[in-house]
Amino acid sequence: MLRACAIDFGKGWEKHLTLVEFSYNNNYHASIKAAPFEALYGRKCRSPACWAEVGDTQLTGREIIHETTKKIVQIRQHLQAVRDRQRSYANVRRKPLEFQDGDRVLKISPRKGLVAYKLELLEELSNVYNTFHISNLKKCLSDEYLIIPMKELKLDDKLNFVEEPVEIMDREIKQL
DSSP: OHHHHHHHHHGGGGGGHHHHHHHTTSOBBTTTTHHHHHHHSOOOOOOOOOOOOOOOOOOOHHEEEEHHHHHHHHHHHHHHHHHHHHHHHHHHOOOOOOOOOOOOEEEEEOOOSSSSEEEEEGGGGGSSSSSEEEOOHHHHHHHGGGGGOOOOOOTTTTTOOOOOOOOOOOOOOOOO
């Protein structure tokens, strides 16, 4: 976002940094469903009347409002372009995951909301919460002959796989 504004404003980009910050803080963010300023303070921010440095030529009335509004609109366009570009990068690999009854992802019970599924787990996994976000599930494409029985797996309390050595393959003694 800042890069886009720096390129557009050229060498004087640092003079517009306050306007970029103002535009960012007062622009709608989909993640919080409000502008950051509005979410933090519970009200809309008042527009800057005069952000000129001391000693700069002072613009009057309509000129300053016009200049500030023009720059804020330009910055908002850059923000939107950055958002669109990021969205297009994210959507390249994104594909909607839909599971049907009978798919082998363990066993799906009814959906719990738009992005969560409730699974029927084995008795050995009874201490695990049985509702999972869809991003944590994958469609099972394995062969039934490759299934390992749970009795052969050893899991600790945090469900980490416990490995035990089967045999010592090599031994080496180092001398100092």
